[in-house]
Amino acid sequence: MHYIPFLKPKLVPKESYQHYLERIDASRIYTNNGPLNRAFEERILLEYFNNEGAVVTVSNATIGLMLATAQLRRRGKYALMPSFTFPATPLSSLWCGLEPYYIDIDPDHWCMDEKRLEEAIQMLGEEVAVVVPYATFGASLNFAYYESLLQRGIPVVIDGASSFGSALAQQDERGFQGAIVYSFHATKSFGIGEGAIVYSGDQELIQSIRRSANFGFNEQRESKQLGLNGKISEYTAAIGLATLDVFHEKIAKREQIGEWYEEAWRRHKLSDLGWRVQQAKGKVAYQFYPVLCRTDRDNKYYVNKLDASGIQVRTYFSPPCHLHQMFELHPRGLLNITEDISNRIISLPIWEDMEQEQIEHIVRCLANA
Numbered sequence: 016m017h018y019i020p021f022l023k024p025k026l027v028p029k030e031s032y033q034h035y036l037e038r039i040d041a042s043r044i045y046t047n048n049g050p051l052n053r054a055f056e057e058r059i060l061l062e063y064f065n066n067e068g069a070v071v072t073v074s075n076a077t078i079g080l081m082l083a084t085a086q087l088r089r090r091g092k093y094a095l096m097p098s099f100t101f102p103a104t105p106l107s108s109l110w111c112g113l114e115p116y117y118i119d120i121d122p123d124h125w126c127m128d129e130k131r132l133e134e135a136i137q138m139l140g141e142e143v144a145v146v147v148p149y150a151t152f153g154a155s156l157n158f159a160y161y162e163s164l165l166q167r168g169i170p171v172v173i174d175g176a177s178s179f180g181s182a183l184a185q186q187d188e189r190g191f192q193g194a195i196v197y198s199f200h201a202t203k204s205f206g207i208g209e210g211a212i213v214y215s216g217d218q219e220l221i222q223s224i225r226r227s228a229n230f231g232f233n234e235q236r237e238s239k240q241l242g243l244n245g246k247i248s249e250y251t252a253a254i255g256l257a258t259l260d261v262f263h264e265k266i267a268k269r270e271q272i273g274e275w276y277e278e279a280w281r282r283h284k285l286s287d288l289g290w291r292v293q294q295a296k297g298k299v300a301y302q303f304y305p306v307l308c309r310t311d312r313d314n315k316y317y318v319n320k321l322d323a324s325g326i327q328v329r330t331y332f333s334p335p336c337h338l339h340q341m342f343e344l345h346p347r348g349l350l351n352i353t354e355d356i357s358n359r360i361i362s363l364p365i366w367e368d369m370e371q372e373q374i375e376h377i378v379r380c381l382a383n384a
């Protein structure tokens with residue numbers, strides 16, 4: 016069996032967006048909310064959000080999280096979030112002058128534990144400026160609970176960086192009055208290189224984020240609010256449009272690979288051997304396939320074993336954020352589940368042209384490890 020890399024991103028080929036590039040050459044419009052960017056946003060809103068609410072493209076999800084947090088945050092000092100996330104989540108709050116406060120995750124679905132979150136909200140009161148849940152690895156969140164936070168005046172910015180495509184089968188997030196940020200980084204399911212969108216059911220919020228991503232300019236190009244340059248170019252929008260044309264096929268491939276993993280998992284009885292998978296709510300468009308190793312050893316042992324069998328894996332998110340030097344002094348609740356899961360997490364390979372025998376090889380190696 017040949018070496019199996021962790022990811023092998025495959026973006027749309029140049030032929031599929033050649034006709035868009037020709038339009039750029041003809042129009043000589045290269046950025047600043049040009050026609051391709053507008054078409055890209057309109058199609059996303061129609062095809063994925065049934066035209067409810069609004070979306071704005073931004074240069075990446077980290078900038079999207081920053082701008083959404085800057086718009087929505089109330090007075091107060093803390094951004095409540097999981098530690099089991101990518102460093103972009105706490106970094107985006109730090110850039111807004113907020114201090115991350117880490118909350119433990121649920122042992123089954125690995126998203127923030129709402130009971131722990133509620134305890135922290137009760138304890139910190141007015142000091143809570145924003146809540147930033149992460150939709151872990153594309154799992155859906157309990158939107159009813161986060162809507163209830165909004166109703167209590169607590170802003171919510173969802174890090175849905177790995178969730179675009181996962182939402183396909185759900186309607187929960189449509190109309191959500193907080194903000195949801197989806198990444199289009201090359202390694203995500205909807206990969207276009209660099210890029211992201213912010214979605215909200217609140218159209219004015221999106222208008223405001225659009226202005227803040229363009230230097231805070233109003234219609235007269237007067238700086239009216241804190242801004243920066245967070246736009247995407249027309250070239251990026253061209254790749255985005257071509258990706259929309261084939262996204263259903265890309266998602267179907269990822270789902271097929273997910274099914275192969277599930278089938279091999281059952282056949283090799285990995286659950287009986289002590290291995291675990293995420294109990295994600297809703298349909299997931301896998302970016303990779305996250306599992307927990309048995310409790311007898313930590314994930315490093317199995318990472319080395321797999322590596323010796325020619326299988327490259329990762330351990331997202333190990334270490335969790337609160338164990339990174341940059342974040343280690345931030346306040347937190349108890350993080351036992353986060354630490355247990357981080358010690359056991361293994362991210363298995365997924366890329367769209369994987370073959371079933373490669374999945375079989377990976378799962379067999381786990382069973383024999």
Ligand SMILES: *Cc1c(COP(=O)(O)O)cnc(C)c1O
Nearest residue numbers: 075076077101103176177198200
């Ligand atoms: C990928 C990712 C980000 C960052 O997205 P960019 O578009 O690369 O800025 C943020 N949060 C999470 C959870 C991610 O997985």
